[in-house]
Amino acid sequence: MKKRVHAVAGTLGLTLITTFFVASVLVEVGGDHDAIASVKTLILYGICVLVPSMAITGGSGRSLMGKRRGPRILGKQKRMIAIAAIGLGVLTPCAILLQRLSAENDFGAAFTTLQAIELAGGAVNIVLMSLNLRDGLLLTGRIRRRRSSTTGVA
Numbered sequence: 001m002k003k004r005v006h007a008v009a010g011t012l013g014l015t016l017i018t019t020f021f022v023a024s025v026l027v028e029v030g031g032d033h034d035a036i037a038s039v040k041t042l043i044l045y046g047i048c049v050l051v052p053s054m055a056i057t058g059g060s061g062r063s064l065m066g067k068r069r070g071p072r073i074l075g076k077q078k079r080m081i082a083i084a085a086i087g088l089g090v091l092t093p094c095a096i097l098l099q100r101l102s103a104e105n106d107f108g109a110a111f112t113t114l115q116a117i118e119l120a121g122g123a124v125n126i127v128l129m130s131l132n133l134r135d136g137l138l139l140t141g142r143i144r145r146r147r148s149s150t151t152g153v154a
Contacts, residue, residue, distance in 0.1 A: 003140070006060035010136070013053045014129040016046055020095075021122040028115065037102035044099045047092060054087060072135045079128045086121045086128075094118035 020043045027039045058080055065073055094114050101111045137143040 002060050002064055006057060006064055007136070009053045009056040009060065010129070010133060013050060013057055014126070014133060016050045016053065017091075017122055017125050017129065020046060021119065021126060024115070024119060024122075033102070033105060033107060036107070037099075037105075040095070040099040040102045043095050047095055051087075051092075054084065058084065072139055076132050076135050079132050083125050083128050083132075086125050090121040091118060091125065094121070 023039050023043070027036050031039070061076065061080065065077075094117055098111065098114050098118060101107070101114070134143070138145060
């Protein structure tokens, strides 16, 4: 049961962050100010699901780890710390400020700068969370690491 909770919560977190990222890019490219403001408000609501999802992922991962150690587990732990720091220290404050600015129809330099920071942080978190997903699948045996060929044949 813990494995399923961990997998669902982690996948939900990755899906939400990816959705926030894609929605932000798409609305910036092709949306008007009202559409941008709507997306920023929806992202703020989505964070209310994302934060508990990530907390459940971290807690269940720690529980599943038990006394096990190894490079994959240590890598997942280190990445999770970075994911949480970026999420709570960068992405959440940016989401709050971007929603406020867009609600006030203020799309100036501050909005643009915060949007760039949010997109960069989101991209980093997507990569880190994807690496954690990959390592989780490797740890459970759901996928196997491909071995590279050493024959030198092109």
